[in-house]
Amino acid sequence: MLAKRIIPCLDVDNGRVVKGKKFQNIQDVADPVDLAKQYNQAGADELVFYDITASNEDRDIFLDVVEKVAAEIAIPFTVGGGIRTLDDIHNVLRAGADKVSINSAAVSNPALIREAALKFGSQCIVLSIDAKEATADAWQVYTKGGRNNTCMDVIEWAQRGEQLGAGEIVVNAMDVDGEKNGYHLALTRAIADSVNIPIVASGGAGTKAHFYNVLKEGGADAALAASVFHYSEIQLPALKKYLEAKDIIVRRDT
Secondary structure (H helix, E strand, O other): OOOEEEEEEEEEEOOEEEEEEOOEEEEEEEOHHHHHHHHHHHOOOOEEEEEOOOOOOOOOOOHHHHHHHHOOOOOOEEEEOOOOOHHHHHHHHHOOOOEEEEOHHHHHOOHHHHHHHHHHOHHHEEEEEEEEEEEOOEEEEEEOOOOEEEEEEHHHHHHHHHHHOOOEEEEEEOOOOOOOOOOOHHHHHHHHOOOOOOEEEEOOOOOHHHHHHHHHOOOOOEEEEOHHHHOOOOOHHHHHHHHHHOOOOEOOOO
């Protein structure tokens, strides 16, 4: 059985790590390079970097910040935000990313997933889905940093993303983002049951038990979180020990 992954997330705006609730009320947190160093040393399995306003502002991602972060870490590094073309993907990978996360551009141009997977390999291409509940057990896809409702069904889009060649899916549960009351288990499980590629759960982490729940009951292959790590509410080594004690296989440095 593959080890479950714990992934800190850096939401970056104007070169600084920020955090909000339900994609709003954004507050400054820290320097991304400093945080990246800390997480690399603390035993994070991977690191995710999102330029959270690039798509909405229709600008390119801050490659200089990506390069600085990549230079300080030795773990897999996923970068997303404002990526619209194969050239954008190439530039981000050349700046030091191992994987590229696509959201809004994939919705606008689904062929981008296939073209990117063929050129760079499926293992490099992550489909990021911002999902919000529409009705009971049904969710819709949002783009532009959670500002635009596409009215697309999340499950159908996840399945199509896999068919087009995405190697992984990150599920951002907008309804619980930043609330620290737990991941959206029903949403995560529904997607995990509908595709055969790894699922990364995002949004809602507040306690160690929340990680256990989404990795066990939610069927996630990895759990992504931000503020609980940024504010040292949960320490990565302690979280991994907790999960191990509950029979969740995790990667250990020693």
